[in-house]
Amino acid sequence: MTAHEFDLLDRTWSDITPPAARRMLVAAAAAFAGRGYHATTTRDIAAQAGMSPAAVYIHYRSKEDLLFQISRIGHTASLDVLTSAATSAATPATTPAAGSAASLTSPEPDPAARMAAAVSAFASWHAEHHTTARVVQYELNALTPEHFAEVVVLRRRIEDTVRRMIEDGVAAGVFHVLDARGATLAVLSLCIDVARWYQPGGRRSPADIGALYADLVLRMLGT
Amino acid sequence: MTAHEFDLLDRTWSDITPPAARRMLVAAAAAFAGRGYHATTTRDIAAQAGMSPAAVYIHYRSKEDLLFQISRIGHTASLDVLTSAATSAATPATTPAAGSAASLTSPEPDPAARMAAAVSAFASWHAEHHTTARVVQYELNALTPEHFAEVVVLRRRIEDTVRRMIEDGVAAGVFHVLDARGATLAVLSLCIDVARWYQPGGRRSPADIGALYADLVLRMLGT
DNA sequence: GTCTATATCTTGATAGAC
DNA sequence: GTCTATCAAGATATAGAC
Numbered sequence: 133m134t135a136h137e138f139d140l141l142d143r144t145w146s147d148i149t150p151p152a153a154r155r156m157l158v159a160a161a162a163a164f165a166g167r168g169y170h171a172t173t174t175r176d177i178a179a180q181a182g183m184s185p186a187a188v189y190i191h192y193r194s195k196e197d198l199l200f201q202i203s204r205i206g207h208t209a210s211l212d213v214l215t216s217a218a219t220s221a222a223t224p225a226t227t228p229a230a231g232s233a234a235s236l237t238s239p240e241p242d243p244a245a246r247m248a249a250a251v252s253a254f255a256s257w258h259a260e261h262h263t264t265a266r267v268v269q270y271e272l273n274a275l276t277p278e279h280f281a282e283v284v285v286l287r288r289r290i291e292d293t294v295r296r297m298i299e300d301g302v303a304a305g306v307f308h309v310l311d312a313r314g315a316t317l318a319v320l321s322l323c324i325d326v327a328r329w330y331q332p333g334g335r336r337s338p339a340d341i342g343a344l345y346a347d348l349v350l351r352m353l354g355t
Numbered sequence: 356m357t358a359h360e361f362d363l364l365d366r367t368w369s370d371i372t373p374p375a376a377r378r379m380l381v382a383a384a385a386a387f388a389g390r391g392y393h394a395t396t397t398r399d400i401a402a403q404a405g406m407s408p409a410a411v412y413i414h415y416r417s418k419e420d421l422l423f424q425i426s427r428i429g430h431t432a433s434l435d436v437l438t439s440a441a442t443s444a445a446t447p448a449t450t451p452a453a454g455s456a457a458s459l460t461s462p463e464p465d466p467a468a469r470m471a472a473a474v475s476a477f478a479s480w481h482a483e484h485h486t487t488a489r490v491v492q493y494e495l496n497a498l499t500p501e502h503f504a505e506v507v508v509l510r511r512r513i514e515d516t517v518r519r520m521i522e523d524g525v526a527a528g529v530f531h532v533l534d535a536r537g538a539t540l541a542v543l544s545l546c547i548d549v550a551r552w553y554q555p556g557g558r559r560s561p562a563d564i565g566a567l568y569a570d571l572v573l574r575m576l577g578t
Numbered sequence: 579g580t581c582t583a584t585a586t587c588t589t590g591a592t593a594g595a596c
Numbered sequence: 597g598t599c600t601a602t603c604a605a606g607a608t609a610t611a612g613a614c
Contacts, residue, residue, distance in 0.1 A: 336537075418590070587607080592602085
C-alpha cells in the first residue's frame with residue numbers, strides 16, 4: 133500500500149475516535165480487502181495497527197463488529213456520493229460561479245446530466261476507495277443476519293436512487309428504455325464491479341473511469 | 356440448494372472421475388460459492404460428499420488444489436461458451452435450417468449479431484452457473500501464485516476474444532466507440548458481475564438476463 | 579487503555595488399520 | 597480407496613496485572 137492510498141483510506145474514517153480505534157478500522161479494511169475477511173486474523177489487524185492482539189477487543193466487540201463498522205460506514209459514504217452528485221447536477225443554479233449555458237437556458241433538472249454526474253461519481257468512488265468498496269461489496273455474507281439486514285436498507289436506498297433517476301428520464305422523454313428495472317440493474321452492476329477489477333497502477337484513473345462510464349451509461353439509456 | 360441447481364452444478368463436472376472425486380468437487384464448489392473459500396473447512400466438503408474428512412486427500416493434494424480444479428475447469432467452460440457463441444453466430448450458413456433473411460443477404464460475419472450472441476451466452480452462463488462462476492471470479496486470490504498464473508492465461512483469452520470482436524465491429528463501421536479497450540472492460544464487467552447479484556428465485560431467468568444484456572451492450576457500442 | 583499470558587476450540591493434513 | 601484416530605498449528609476471545 134502506497135502512502136497516497138493509505139491517506140485516502142484514512143480520510144474515509146477521519147470521524148472515528150479514539151485514534152487507536154481508527155487505526156484498527158483502517159488496518160482491518162486494508163486486510164479484509166486484500167486477503168478477505170476469513171483469511172484475515174485479529175493478530176494481523178492488531179499488528180498493522182501497531183498494537184497487541186488483545187487491543188482489538190478494547191474498541192470492538194468482535195472481529196465481525198469490525199467488519200460491520202467498515203461495511204456500514206462504507207455503504208453510507210457511497211450512498212452520500214451518489215445522492216450528492218445527483219442533487220448538485222440537478223440544480224446547477226445553486227452553484228453561482230458555474231455560469232454555464234445549460235444553467236441559464238435550463239434551470240429544470242436535466243435527467244441526462246444528473247445521471248452522468250451520478251454514474252461518474254459512483255463509479256469513480258468504487259475506484260478511488262476500492263479498498264473499502266471491496267469490503268462493502270464482497271464481504272456481505274460474513275455479516276451476522278442482524279448486521280446484514282441493516283446494510284441491506286442502505287443498499288436498497290442506493291438502488292432506489294438510481295431507479296428513480298432512470299424512471300424520471302424515461303418520463304421526461306430523455307431516456308428510451310423498455311425495462312427500467314433492468315437498466316437500473318446494469319448501471320449499478322457496472323459501477324460496483326469497478327471495485328473488483330480496479331488496480332491503482334493501471335491504465336485509467338478513477339476520474340477516467342467515471343467519465344468513460346458516464347458516457348457508456350447514457351448510450352445504454354438511449355439518450 | 357434445489358435439485359435442479361444440483362443437477363446443473365453436477366453437469367459441469369461430468370467428466371471428472373472417479374465419482375467420489377466428482378462428488379467432492381461439486382461439494383467444494385457449492386461451499387466455496389456459498390460461504391467463501393476460507394470460511395469452508397475440508398470437513399464441510401467431505402461431509403457434503405458423504406465421506407470422512409481424510410477422504411479429501413485421497414483425490415486432491417490439498418484444499419487449494421480443490422479450488423484450483425474448480426477455477427481451471429470453470430474458466431475453461433466460460434471461455435468455451437463465449438467462443439462457441441461468437442463462432443456459431445458468425446457463420447449462420449453452417450446451420451442449414453435457420454434460413455433467415457440475414458443469412459441469405461449477408462454470409463459475412465455480422466459483428467453485431469456475433470457480439471449479441473456472445474454477450475447473451477456469456478452473461479447467461481454466469482447466471483446459470485452462478486455457483487461455479489462465483490468461485491471463478493471471487494476466489495482468485497486464494498490460489499497459489501503458480502495456479503493463479505495458469506488461470507490468468509485463460510482470463511486473458513476471454514478478454515482478447517471480446518476486444519477483437521469490438522475492434523472488428525469498429526473496423527466494419529458497425530460499432531462506434533472511441534475507446535475499444537474501455538468498452539471491452541465494461542462489457543466483460545457487466546457479464547461477470549451477474550455472478551455476484553444473480554439469485555435463482557429472482558425476477559429474471561438466465562435467458563432473460565442474456566437477452567437484456569445483449570441489447571444494452573449493442574446500445575453501448577453505438578450500433 | 580494497553581499489555582502479557584492463556585483458555586478453548588477448530589483447522590488442514592497425516593498415520594496406519596482394513 | 598476409505599476409514600478412525602490424531603497431530604501440530606493457529607484461530608478468536610478472555611483474564612488479570614499495570
